[in-house]
Amino acid sequence: MVAPLESPFSRARIAPSLWDPVIRISHWGLALVVLSNAILTEGGSTLHVLAGWIGIGLLALRLLWGIVGPQEARFSAFPPNPLAALRHLRQLAQGRPEEYGSHNPAGAMMAYALWGLLAVVIATGLVMTGGRTPMQVAADQAAVASGDWSALVKPGESGDDEDENEGWKDAAEEVHEVAANLILFLVLLHVAGVALESRAMGRNLVRPMLTGSDKDRRK
Amino acid sequence: MTGRTPQEARRRQTAALVAFLLVQTLAVVFFIGDVIGDLREDPQSIHFIFEALVTGALTLGVVFGALALRRTIDLLRAQEAALDVARGALSDVIEAQFAAWGLTPAERDVGLLALKGLDVAEIAEVRGAAQGTVRAQLTRIYSKAGVSGRAQFAAYFVEDLMGQGLKAQA
Numbered sequence A: 001m002v003a004p005l006e007s008p009f010s011r012a013r014i015a016p017s018l019w020d021p022v023i024r025i026s027h028w029g030l031a032l033v034v035l036s037n038a039i040l041t042e043g044g045s046t047l048h049v050l051a052g053w054i055g056i057g058l059l060a061l062r063l064l065w066g067i068v069g070p071q072e073a074r075f076s077a078f079p080p081n082p083l084a085a086l087r088h089l090r091q092l093a094q095g096r097p098e099e100y101g102s103h104n105p106a107g108a109m110m111a112y113a114l115w116g117l118l119a120v121v122i123a124t125g126l127v128m129t130g131g132r133t134p135m136q137v138a139a140d141q142a143a144v145a146s147g148d149w150s151a152l153v154k155p156g157e158s159g160d161d162e163d164e165n166e167g168w169k170d171a172a173e174e175v176h177e178v179a180a181n182l183i184l185f186l187v188l189l190h191v192a193g194v195a196l197e198s199r200a201m202g203r204n205l206v207r208p209m210l211t212g213s214d215k216d217r218r219k
Numbered sequence B: 001m002t003g004r005t006p007q008e009a010r011r012r013q014t015a016a017l018v019a020f021l022l023v024q025t026l027a028v029v030f031f032i033g034d035v036i037g038d039l040r041e042d043p044q045s046i047h048f049i050f051e052a053l054v055t056g057a058l059t060l061g062v063v064f065g066a067l068a069l070r071r072t073i074d075l076l077r078a079q080e081a082a083l084d085v086a087r088g089a090l091s092d093v094i095e096a097q098f099a100a101w102g103l104t105p106a107e108r109d110v111g112l113l114a115l116k117g118l119d120v121a122e123i124a125e126v127r128g129a130a131q132g133t134v135r136a137q138l139t140r141i142y143s144k145a146g147v148s149g150r151a152q153f154a155a156y157f158v159e160d161l162m163g164q165g166l167k168a169q170a
């Protein structure tokens, strides 16, 4: 009388009622990092660099999870596909979007764009700071504050290649700011997309990113 | 539901693994940053080989941590799926049995509530009926089922669940 045990994957066409903890922690962690660095912390300050380094960890963890994580967390569950993304947006405009087992194709493109830009912002931030850890940045700033300006001269930076280095840093600074602003712009679209999608689907997409609901978990 | 035992334990295990993985990943990132910094200041450092080994070990630790977490999550989901199946199957069993006994729709409702552990007063309240009515319905249900009373009535299905439950785990 008992049906054969269903594999969890056979229900893959329904997005999870609760995303797994790695997805949730990396999502809200990265959101916090972005918002704090864009709004709260001063560019180049110890806190800014510290938040950025935490961002590196969260992003790395999420990317690893995209390879070894459960089915719906894997990149293969939401491959980047611009055509499918456009199709999905068209369906959304017509008010009857398709269901997917993970992010919908438009959401997937958004996720890759945000991760990619985060990588750019992090990389350019590292160039600007010469790859110094937050601890070193703090130490240097403390040294400068106490009047020892030599902390600003890094080994390997003195001499001929200094100009070249500065050129790179200026470029990095430009890219850093542009990419950071682009992230903020995309996040607005992202949140709007989540709201529209939730309305069209008739279910709250944010709840599975938070705690899920008791009802969902029992189901 | 009183599904506390293995599932609760696995959930707690999941939370612990996640916390561990997070701390480990952040530690690796900061450690690698530090190593690269050291390396650039003193490329000939004898530290290097040692630090490269530690970095490799830490990174492997993160990967294995992620794999362990993945396995725990998979197990948790498989258990939940099995429980769903058992629950769905049990209600199928109950439904079929009620039909076989020829219970009326009202008797089926009362029977289900009784199986869920409600007493006569509670069933009466849920159904907005008099307690005397519910008691009479229960008596008819027990007699149609050929059981002596509530305990035997419930046991009838529990036995089914235990037999099937073992199979569903396999």
Ligand code: HEM
Residues within 6 Å of the ligand: A033, A034, A035, A037, A038, A042, A043, A044, A045, A048, A049, A051, A052, A053, A055, A118, A121, A122, A123, A124, A125, A126, A128, A129, A173, A176, A177, A180, A181, A183
């Ligand atoms: C992760 C998200 C990040 C965001 C959203 C972000 C955003 C910004 C913004 C908007 C500025 C310009 C501030 C201004 O004009 O005063 C800035 C400056 C700066 N950021 Fe970031 N940042 C991030 C990560 C990082 C990281 C990871 C590092 C270093 C490892 C870093 C290092 C710097 C530095 C050194 C500046 C100062 C540039 C200057 O000299 O004006 N940032 N950041």
Ligand code: HEM
Residues within 6 Å of the ligand: A015, A023, A026, A027, A030, A031, A032, A034, A035, A062, A102, A103, A104, A107, A110, A111, A112, A114, A115, A187, A190, A191, A194, A205, A206, A207, A209
């Ligand atoms: C700086 C802020 C944010 C960033 C960088 C960001 C980035 C992302 C990324 C990369 C994903 C894919 C998640 C994964 O697979 O790991 C995602 C999904 C999601 N985000 Fe955000 N997010 C931000 C803010 C927000 C906010 C404020 C909300 C709440 C309204 C939100 C709601 C969601 C939801 C509901 C999903 C899952 C969408 C789905 O069901 O497919 N995000 N976000």
